Amino acid sequence: MNFASDNTAPASPEILAALSAVNVGGLASYGADPITARVQARLAEIFGRPLVAYPVATGTAANVLALATLVRPFGGVVCHEEAHIATDECGAPEFYTGGAKLVTLPATDGKITPDQIDAVMARAHDHGVHHVMPEAVSITQASEWGTVYSPTEVAAIGAACRRHGLKLHMDGARFANALVSIGCSAADLTWRAGVDVLSFGATKNGALAAEAVVFFDPALADGFERRRKRGGQLWSKMRFLSAQLEAYLAGDLWLHNAAHANRMATRLAAGLAALPKLEIVQPVQANEVFASMPPTLSAALQADGAQFYDWIPVQGTAAPVARLVTAFSTTEAEVEAFLALTRTLSAGRVSSQKDHAV
Numbered sequence: 397m398n399f400a401s402d403n404t405a406p407a408s409p410e411i412l413a414a415l416s417a418v419n420v421g422g423l424a425s426y427g428a429d430p431i432t433a434r435v436q437a438r439l440a441e442i443f444g445r446p447l448v449a450y451p452v453a454t455g456t457a458a459n460v461l462a463l464a465t466l467v468r469p470f471g472g473v474v475c476h477e478e479a480h481i482a483t484d485e486c487g488a489p490e491f492y493t494g495g496a497k498l499v500t501l502p503a504t505d506g507k508i509t510p511d512q513i514d515a516v517m518a519r520a521h522d523h524g525v526h527h528v529m530p531e532a533v534s535i536t537q538a539s540e541w542g543t544v545y546s547p548t549e550v551a552a553i554g555a556a557c558r559r560h561g562l563k564l565h566m567d568g569a570r571f572a573n574a575l576v577s578i579g580c581s582a583a584d585l586t587w588r589a590g591v592d593v594l595s596f597g598a599t600k601n602g603a604l605a606a607e608a609v610v611f612f613d614p615a616l617a618d619g620f621e622r623r624r625k626r627g628g629q630l631w632s633k634m635r636f637l638s639a640q641l642e643a644y645l646a647g648d649l650w651l652h653n654a655a656h657a658n659r660m661a662t663r664l665a666a667g668l669a670a671l672p673k674l675e676i677v678q679p680v681q682a683n684e685v686f687a688s689m690p691p692t693l694s695a696a697l698q699a700d701g702a703q704f705y706d707w708i709p710v711q712g713t714a715a716p717v718a719r720l721v722t723a724f725s726t727t728e729a730e731v732e733a734f735l736a737l738t739r740t741l742s743a744g745r746v747s748s749q750k751d752h753a754v
């Protein structure tokens with residue numbers, strides 16, 4: 397019953413097989429191999445336009461190299477206060493941009509709004525030279541609260557960015573989960589809605605370690621390659637990064653994996669919502685479930701072998717919140733075992749690890 401994170405998931409067998417398949421003979425290094433070129437072509441096909449795409453090994457690298465390309469050291473990046481770049485990247489955005497400030501905004505559902513961006517920009521102008529002037533906005537899709545920006549919401553943020561001369565970055569560590577949740581085209585959720593650069597995630601959804609930084613306007617990528625090299629993210633044996641991405645995109649594996657993860661989250665949420673002591677505190681729109689529950693129940697579940705994190709409480713909820721994340725590898729049996737255990741424990745019966753182990 398592992399719902400700790402989609403980072404705890406294994407890699408898709410198709411992706412591991414692709415690594416073996418490319419493990420033959422000599423191939424050009426540092427991204428000059430044909431696999432890397434094919435990945436870029438496939439992404440251009442998926443997004444329906446010319447683009448440039450650069451493989452990197454971690455989501456943090458994708459985010460911070462993208463932001464460093466968009467923002468000057470004295471600029472700022474507007475984002476949600478719980479954005480991964482603000483809370484979980486150990487200052488890497490500030491480090492890689494050479495000091496740009498993250499201007500964080502609250503939003504109980506994890507999604508910032510155009511009005512907030514307008515207000516931030518008005519304030520920055522009011523304070524003149526003393527205040528950091530944002531140069532980009534970064535939104536997370538799906539958000540840190542498991543919610544999803546609709547194409548209309550992204551487009552409204554894109555319009556606000558254009559009004560203020562800001563670039564729009566999307567942290568798509570869970571982009572596939574968001575996309576299949578909405579069912580629109582990848583184009584409608586990104587560049588057509590004003591996204592300039594996407595951190596296209598794959599690791600959480602089946603890759604071993606691979607993400608791509610996608611620039612929809614190749615002119616914006618100026619300097620990116622040297623930043624990636626200087627940041628230690630230019631793999632010499634790039635074929636092994638690109639082979640993961642190629643297999644991830646082949647036969648729509650990325651969409652199948654994400655759809656499965658989302659289905660498991662929906663099922664988990666529906667089962668939990670039916671129980672008296674639990675409340676689902678965020679709309680379940682991708683592969684994360686946030687459930688408030690009595691601390692004793694949370695502790696008992698974890699003592700009985702369920703793995704998940706106690707999360708920060710959502711504004712307006714008294715009880716602590718459990719974050720439950722599903723992945724492509726989550727099984728129905730895991731979900732059902734967790735629901736059965738929760739039912740038993742919330743009914744007040746004593747359970748043991750032996751009875752409920754999966």
Ligand SMILES: Cc1ncc(COP(=O)(O)O)c(C=O)c1O
Pocket residue numbers: 403453454455456457459480481536540567569570599
């Ligand atoms: C929203 C979000 N962005 C980016 C990342 C990428 O992080 P990492 O650098 O650990 O691959 C994560 C991983 O947890 C994430 O949740």
